[in-house]
Amino acid sequence: MPIVVSGIRSTGNLHLGNYFGAVKNFIEMQNEHQTFFFIADFHSLTTHPTPSDLHSNVKQVLAEYLACGIDPEKSTIFIQSDVPEIPELYLLLNMNAYLGELERTTSFKDKAREQPENVNAGLLTYPVLMAADIIIHKANLVPVGKDQEQNLEMARTFARRFNRMYNVETFPIPRAYTFEGKDMVKIPGLDGSGKMGKSAGNAIALAESPESIRKKVMRAVTDIGPTETNQKKPDVIQNLFTLLEVVSTPEIVSHFNTAYSNCTIRYGDLKKQLAADIINFTNPIRSRIEDICKDDVYLSRVAKNGAEKARESASKTLEEVRKIIGFRKLY
């Protein structure tokens, strides 16, 4: 049975990009596959959260996952820092990860530009930790959004390199997973540029209030409108349609596509519909988040069970890796 691993940084609330880029596919897989989902709190240290933020973010993200439908009876859901085998594998993989390839990673270059005062070694070796997360469970499939494509490629490189170096087949080569052979998903932000992201300030969180969602959508960037029939949509408009496609019915999408093509579209109507459909989608999730957040006993039980199951799988792999590398006890 294929093994599936996916994760999320604990640096803020889950947003529509996280859901449609990764969580949705994961949920669909948990019925048939052996699935691991985790909260990457080590990864969040690259941006230096305060201790109290670190803790509350982990709890919030765990509650949000569960509210989305990740089922602890079907999936192993755990917190990265509860599994010490991960940082050990990270250390071992670091010995075969090279400065040149790490410096060339787009996400490293972006982060170094965004936070020039804090270009730490954790940022540089971020893809190595991510590789450890994935291959510690010998994952075959990794449901992630398009923005993680390069990090996943690095994980493949490190897995292959280990196998080749020691002439073993310890690690399967993990691949990105999307349903029905579709491309990896990239959910755009509301500011007309790039992708929806936590730090980009252009995200709609699953826990966000309807008023706030409405306000954000109504403020989204548009243009003066189509001037010729059947013209191609510019990026800012395509972004709104991409969001509509994930939350609305095909009939609604087709209605606005037709209106765009024959130049009768009114962006105000499009935005109103988009806001209503986003709210419709997030409402039940938001109320589940509120309930689960209050239930500390349930959250701690989920985290404890998850940690035990994840460690069982991780320690098996690590033991094998230690042996292959040549570690033998002298006592």
Ligand code: TYM
């Ligand atoms: P993170 O926390 O930025 O995002 C979590 C997941 O959400 C996806 N995602 C998106 N997908 C489509 N459109 C968007 N706008 C969008 N924004 C976010 C991401 O692709 C990701 O799948 N490095 C990872 C966390 C991680 C991980 C792992 C993931 C650490 N180790 C091992 C998988 C396997 C990250 O920062 O994701």
